[in-house]
Amino acid sequence: MKKNIPFIAIEGRSSGYYSLLALLGAFILASLGAFYYMEHHGHYVTGMDNQIVWGMPHVFAVFLIVAASGALNVASISSAFNKKAYKPLARLSGLLALALLAGGLMILVLDLGRPERLVIAMTYYNLKSIFAWNMLLYNGFFAIVIVYIWTMMQRNLGQYTRAAGIAAFIWRLALTTGTGSIFGFLVARQGYDAAIMAPMFILMSFSFGLAVFLLVLMASYSWTERPIGDAIFNRLKNLLGIFVASVLFIVAIYHLTNLYEAQHQGFEAFILLNGGIYTQMFWIGQVMIGGIIPLIIFYTPSLAKSRGLVGLGALLVIIGGLAQVYGIIIGGQAYPMTLFPGKEVIETTFADGAIASYTPTLAETLLGLGGVAVALFLVAFCVKIMNFLPASLADKDVDPHYKAS
Numbered sequence: 001m002k003k004n005i006p007f008i009a010i011e012g013r014s015s016g017y018y019s020l021l022a023l024l025g026a027f028i029l030a031s032l033g034a035f036y037y038m039e040h041h042g043h044y045v046t047g048m049d050n051q052i053v054w055g056m057p058h059v060f061a062v063f064l065i066v067a068a069s070g071a072l073n074v075a076s077i078s079s080a081f082n083k084k085a086y087k088p089l090a091r092l093s094g095l096l097a098l099a100l101l102a103g104g105l106m107i108l109v110l111d112l113g114r115p116e117r118l119v120i121a122m123t124y125y126n127l128k129s130i131f132a133w134n135m136l137l138y139n140g141f142f143a144i145v146i147v148y149i150w151t152m153m154q155r156n157l158g159q160y161t162r163a164a165g166i167a168a169f170i171w172r173l174a175l176t177t178g179t180g181s182i183f184g185f186l187v188a189r190q191g192y193d194a195a196i197m198a199p200m201f202i203l204m205s206f207s208f209g210l211a212v213f214l215l216v217l218m219a220s221y222s223w224t225e226r227p228i229g230d231a232i233f234n235r236l237k238n239l240l241g242i243f244v245a246s247v248l249f250i251v252a253i254y255h256l257t258n259l260y261e262a263q264h265q266g267f268e269a270f271i272l273l274n275g276g277i278y279t280q281m282f283w284i285g286q287v288m289i290g291g292i293i294p295l296i297i298f299y300t301p302s303l304a305k306s307r308g309l310v311g312l313g314a315l316l317v318i319i320g321g322l323a324q325v326y327g328i329i330i331g332g333q334a335y336p337m338t339l340f341p342g343k344e345v346i347e348t349t350f351a352d353g354a355i356a357s358y359t360p361t362l363a364e365t366l367l368g369l370g371g372v373a374v375a376l377f378l379v380a381f382c383v384k385i386m387n388f389l390p391a392s393l394a395d396k397d398v399d400p401h402y403k404a405s
Helices: 015-041 056-071 073-079 084-110 115-123 130-153 155-184 197-223 230-260 262-274 277-299 307-334 362-385
Strands: none
Touching: 015 084, 015 362, 056 073, 056 084, 056 130, 056 155, 056 197, 056 307, 056 362, 073 084, 073 155, 073 197, 084 115, 084 130, 084 155, 084 197, 084 230, 084 362, 115 130, 130 155, 155 197, 197 230, 197 307, 197 362, 230 262, 230 277, 230 307, 262 277, 262 307, 277 307
């Protein structure tokens, strides 16, 4: 970075800005209505049952929590790895991370069925439970990132920014490891029960979070008519491509490992070949839409020159990410559990050995979309009241190798 760039809040007085807040507010109100509907009538009005106990709200919640960790990656690159070109983006990166985590946790709280019992989860910890570990990780993430942003926004605290950034980087890795370990520790489910879940979720966070960050950055600067130079834009685009390819690679390792283990081969046949919607989610949603097509866009020179296509690629990464999380959470539950491994079991008529069916309801989907709306509303509101956005990201301001022509 060639000079100190001023950070200026957006004016936020246009009809477009208020229309955006109104639209997001409508989704939030709809999600609260969906919560009331499910709370009043009970979860039997959802598509969930005693076999699929984590439904569409959990898909959105886990995606947002994982993306929150990844959204902080831009700030981590600037502080922990001392890459000065990313420094102007660090404040927005921290803000987006907090907003995404808040949106994801809102969904989890409202999907508990008894949200008032959250107080118990916050005050009594069973440290033998991975869920209790995650409560500590979520609260710690909020605290550390808030301190990190504070050091960036207060000139007299700038000397502590690097230390706070390193702490935030380590904590976000721990948070995503904890989220992935929720599934890795569930040995009863053939689709989970894998130590590779933790590093896979870390790479997923890099990909999902950066895709969300890139779209938010493009929208913010397009709507406020602030410049983004090719230098920083291409850095983010290329980095996103690396993360997308890394996710495809580790997913391939995960499935190859499962195929090698006899106890997981039934689940692999279900997901990869004959799982119906789950197989389609994997090959079409996760691999094609969320992986191959974005990589073609990012690394084909003629396509990568179009920022609109790059933005489309980032959106496809998000869609593919939702498909991946759906396949992990719902697909992992739909496949029947092996109750007594290695034993011959007399099956009953109570769906023993049967694939569980699940159809998301409108209420579940609205609750999930409400979490997304909360995250975006927080970002839109905060960039108006505080100085999170640099006045310019033009090459002459952020590119250390810029030469005037």
